[in-house]
Amino acid sequence: MSTVKKFMYVNRHAPYGSIYALEGLEVVLIGAAFDQDCCMAFIDDGVFQLVKGQDSSASGMKNFSPTYRALGDYEVTRLYVEKESLMERGLTKSDLMELTYEDEDDDWAEKPSIQIVERSELGRLMEEQDVLLNF
């Protein structure tokens, strides 16, 4: 499979209330092994996936939020978080986990994976993709 396609994983669901976020993350991690050009978008309730301080122990559910920290190691380095979705939910960037990756083209400098983008920009980014998968 030599073709490189642009994949965008669109996340619009909050974690825990449904399994979409967790199983979506599993797709992203497997997809990373295929050397495609991939990014993630967090829109609507999807932004809640990245909120820091998640502790699911008392709910008896698996806390999968640490997995987002591993994305950089899988070369998933672009996480587009929609500015308006954050604002509508009373959140700011400081409420989100600090996610980073090491940039191999820049002497492995540590860089932030999360990019806050406006809704209009996200619409344009979607038009650049080949495959859009929704979770």
Next chain:
Amino acid sequence: MIFSIMVSEGPYTHQASDSAYQFTKAALDAGHEIFRIFFYHDGVNNGTRMTTPPQDDRNIVDRWSELAKAHDLDMVVCVAAAQRRGIVDVDEAKRHGKDGDNIAEGFRISGLGQLIEAGVKSDRLMQFGD
């Protein structure tokens, strides 16, 4: 044109599986190729042969099996999602010490890589879910 289909919900509760089926049939009728149909999340529940709906309703599982047979379709149930929800074939049942299998005819269990491959090898990957 080459299409692949992703079904993200189980049968009956949501319309997703019905819509995916109708789309697949229409694409085949129009002369397109279906590279793969991938069942994920609760969509894996489309692949159990234990389904027995009332006589006057459609049998969603049988309908998929028959379409796959008629057009030699590759229908893949995600292994990780299937394990969570108790969809097993003979090998999986043996591996996990289960007393029976329930995979329906025409479906096979495989990994998530099959979904990514469908995205890479198809012109369009259509997602039906909820």
Next chain:
Amino acid sequence: MLHTVNKSPFDKNSLKTCLSHSLKDSDILLIEDGVYGAIKDSAMSGDIEKALTDRKIYVLESDIKARGIDSSRLVQGVAIVDYGGFVELAASNDRVQSWL
């Protein structure tokens, strides 16, 4: 680009999110409960009329029929397609986004 929406806008925000992300010249196809979004004189019809000025909006025939929606009840300018038309829309656009 083809956008599909399968949720009623009176229940979920999928259609609003679709409308706010789709660019000029996009095709938007309402399927399943998404077809309720195309009913005229509703709380949503103003948004649909506005979108129709630079985008095309379609509803899936079998889904409006199943729900008892006559074509006369749709916002003017909304087109009706069958599954064959759905396949054509998917083929003629370079990419597809399903707003679930």
